[in-house]
Amino acid sequence: MGEARKSNIEKISEAGLLRVQSLAQRIWPECFAGILPPDHIDAIVEEVYNLKTLSADIAERHHIYWIAQVDGEDAGYASAYREGERVWIKKLYLLDTCRGLGLGKRLIATALAAFPGAASVGLYVNDGNVSAIDFYRAQGFTIEALVPVRMGPFDLHDYVMARPVAN
Numbered sequence: 001m002g003e004a005r006k007s008n009i010e011k012i013s014e015a016g017l018l019r020v021q022s023l024a025q026r027i028w029p030e031c032f033a034g035i036l037p038p039d040h041i042d043a044i045v046e047e048v049y050n051l052k053t054l055s056a057d058i059a060e061r062h063h064i065y066w067i068a069q070v071d072g073e074d075a076g077y078a079s080a081y082r083e084g085e086r087v088w089i090k091k092l093y094l095l096d097t098c099r100g101l102g103l104g105k106r107l108i109a110t111a112l113a114a115f116p117g118a119a120s121v122g123l124y125v126n127d128g129n130v131s132a133i134d135f136y137r138a139q140g141f142t143i144e145a146l147v148p149v150r151m152g153p154f155d156l157h158d159y160v161m162a163r164p165v166a167n
Contacts (some may be wrong), residue, residue, distance in 0.1 A: 007070045007103055010111050017054040019067055020077045020091075024049040027076065036156075044152035047088045063090060064114050068103045071137060074093040076103060080111035085119040086162070087112055092123070104135060112165055122162035136161050 057063040068076040076094030080087055088109050094103055097110045125132050141161040149158045
């Protein structure tokens, strides 16, 4: 029987954004393999995860970022912000090897705890990312809309998924 893996989630400041960028460069190619062409993945990561954009998320768009670790190693990240009565989870990604450990659920709970009193939580998920859609459905999210989005230099389609917050 394997040993239990130790995990934790830590809020990071702008100084930790290089860790998010490094994780994105590893996670996006595995997460979007077969969904987006490799050149699209590279271009999106280059634009969306450059340090200037990530810093602006914090400084201008009031995002909070977290890093998830497993056995002392960075394993994933999330960011969220509040708009009106809704918490928006902007990013939530984990390495394939660290899925199924409850970290996705914990990252959602961490984001909600950072913005108390919200009525709902929402997110955007690529319409072709079946495993992510299934995960969010299992967490009580439902699809509200299919919307066009611009990711880096590409026009894609995302589902807006949301659920009420149990207060």
